[in-house]
Structure formats: C-alpha cells, structure tokens
Amino acid sequence: MYYPFSWLKSCTKLALYLLSFGLVGWYVEAVWLLLLLGVSILLATSYWHIYKLNQWLWYSRKMSPPAVTGVWEHIYEGIYHLQRRNRKKRKELGRLVKRFREGSEALPDAVVVVDANACIVWCNRLARLDLGLKWPNDAGRRLDNLIRHPAFIEYFHADNFDHPIEVPSPTNPNKTFEYRIMPYGEEHLLLIARDITRVSQLEGMRKDFVANVSHELRTPLTVINGYLEILPVDREANPMMGKAFDEMTAQTQRMQNLIEDLLVLSRIEASSERIYEHVVDMPTMLQQLEREAQTLNKDKGHAIVFHIDPSLKVYGVETELRSACSNLVFNAVHYTPTGGNINIYWTSTPAGASFKVTDNGDGISQNHLVRLTERFYRVDKARSRKTGGSGLGLSIVKHVLSHHNSQLEIHSEVSKGSQFSFVLDRELMVQS
Secondary structure, three states: OOOOOHHHHHHHHHHHHHHHHHHHHHHOOOHHHHHHHHHHHHHHHHHHHHHHHHHHHHOOOOOOOOOOOOHHHHHHHHHHHHHHHHHHHHHHHHHHHHHHHHHHHHOOOEEEEEOOOOEEEEEOHHHHHHOOOOOOOOOOOEHHHOOOOHHHHHHHHHOOOOOOEEEEOOOOOOOEEEEEEEEEOOOEEEEEEEEOHHHHHHHHHHHHHHHHHHHHHHHHHHHHHHHHHHOOOOOOOOHHHHHHHHHHHHHHHHHHHHHHHHHHHHHHHHOOOOOOOOEEOHHHHHHHHHHHHHHHOOOOOOEEEEEEOOOOOEEOOHHHHHHHHHHHHHHHHHHOOOOOEEEEEEEEEOOEEEEEEEEOOOOOOHHHHOOOOOOOOOOOHHHHHHHOOOOOHHHHHHHHHHHOOOOOEEEEEOOOEEEEEEEEEHHHEOOO
C-alpha cells in the first residue's frame, strides 16, 4: 500500500543514518572518513537492491516482490502494484478479444481483417473453410495473393467499396460469394464474404422462366390474333358478337404488349453490352420519338413540346435508352388528362446529361412514389386497364438507368402534375 508521506519517512531515516556516521566521525575526529564510509555502504546496498530488482523482473517467476525495507520497499510495492493492474487489464482485454472471436466465429459470413498493406491480420472459421485461408499460416500474407479472381483484384485495388461484387468461390466454382469491404480503424479493412449461391440460382431461374414463358406465349397469341382478324362477324345481325370480338382483340393486343415488355425487360437484365463502346445520337432519337408521341396524341389533344440540345450526344446502349425515354414520354401522354401540357427536356447540366418529362396531370400521391418502379405495380388499376398499360414501363426504365449508372427521380403532387427525370454522368457525355 502506498502512503503519501512515506518518502518523508525514508528521507528522515537517511538523514539519521548519515548523522550517526557524522557523530561517530566527530567523536574519533574523522568526520569525512566516516561519512565516506557511510555513503559507500549506502551505495553498495543500493546496487545490491538494483541487482535483486533486475533478477526479480527478468528471471524470477514469482509475482510477489522480495522482502526489503526502506525506500526500496516502496519501489518494489509500486512495481508490484503496476504489474497487478496491468495483469488485470490484460485479463480484461483477453476476455474481450475472446468474446469478439467467439462472436465472429458465430457469424454466418466469412470475415477477414486486413491491414493497410493488404496483409491478413485475422480471419474466422468460415473464411478458412469457404475462402481456403490457412490460419495462422496465412497471417501477414497479402489477401490479393490468396483470392486471385480478376474481378475481385480489380475491385480490391479500385479502392471504391460503395457496392459489393459477386465472385465465384476460390475453393468451389459452383458457389457464388458476395464480397463487401468496409474500411475501419487506422487504415484497416474488413472483408465480409456471403454465400449467395441459392439467391443467384433463384434469380437466374426467375429470369429464364420469364424469358422462356414470354417467348413461348408469343406464337399462340399471334395465331389467335390472326384468326380474330379474319373471322367474319355480322355486327348488325349480332351486335353482342361484334362487341365480344372487339374485346377479345383488345385483350389479345394487351397481352402481346405485356409479353413484349417482359422480353425487353429480360434482355436488359441479361445485357452485358458495355455502355462506353457506342455513341448514341440522342437528338435524332428524340426527334423520332417526338413524331411517335404526336401520333399517339391525336385523340388526346395535349400540347407536347420537346426542348432538345441538338449537340448533346452520350455513350450508351441506344435500344435501352430509347426504351427508357419512350416509356416516360408515352406514360405522360397516356395518363395526362385531355388537353394537358407535356414538356420534354434534353439538356446539359453541371451534373451531366439531363432528361426530364413534366406534365400538369392528376399527379401521384407520395405513398405510391417509392413503389412505382416495381413490376406490375399500379397506382390506379382501373385506369391502367383502360389505357392498356402493362405495369412494366417504369421497371424497364429503372433497369436501363441502373445499367447506365443512373437512377430515376420522381417528383409529383396531386392535382398539380408530375416530373420524371434522370441524369447521365458527365463521363458518358460525348465531348464536341
């Protein structure tokens, strides 16, 4: 136990020790000689205690200090106190590290900790099983030397970890992993690899099913529609039969439109075409789209105005961008009440190339906006059936923009109108 005034007691003892030698020296008339002897004895004792301290610190296995008196007693007690405190902290830290490792081992994902030099610091059991890492043999080895898939190496060195990537497992090519990297601490990285094999298989089966079913339905619908066109119907003798044929023709056409949209969506989802390889002449495409919109507008009476920058061209996939723009324009024509105003803008902005469609129609309630790009989602089912919409238009737009690293922005107020827009990054703009 440390006492605040113990140093004063020790100094008093030292003074009395030297005083006793001084008095004896005065008595024998050799003061300096006796003081020198006392200091020599004190120095020898101190070196002896230093030797014992060194032996205790480096060679003794005992935690408790040797039994000494005087100043050295306080020094031993202080060191012993620090050792006990540090030992307690080490135990607490050990328990914390143990709990962290137990928690990490219980995770359903492979976890790897990497330092600033891309060297492995630690990994859990699933990382050893699924990623083929060896612990502790791989400690200190570079991660990109152990996971050598080109897509992963490109992702790892790009230093942009906003989005995860999907890469086959290094130990089993039949498995697919989603790799996500998160920076933390002092220039450390945390790699989390999740097995998404089942999800990828289900998504692939869904895409194949939609594409195959849509393709197979085209032929029978074409046959049915062909026979409906050539079957003779006497509308005057049997008005009900004429109405039935008109309804069957309309519904057959609606199904054909739905199948075409499904096939377009499947092609966009499966597209691997690079957006930087082709230049899209957007002004020319939009001029053609304007003619189509005016034809569609014959019975609507809308005022449709296109505001096009004639020099603004972009890199991209022309068929996809045409599909996205036409869906937004035709939706405005279909769903804006008769006599409305529709404006389409294609302009250059500081952020990039901007496409915007505005109308003064009925508008859309805020609770519907977040779900508008879902497949087959309809704000008003009755109105969608009346206009013949498939419910896939905005979903197609969403996938096209995702392929072009953009997203659809929707702003709408009930009874005031709507605005649908997107911006293509300046990197995609063709410099004139």
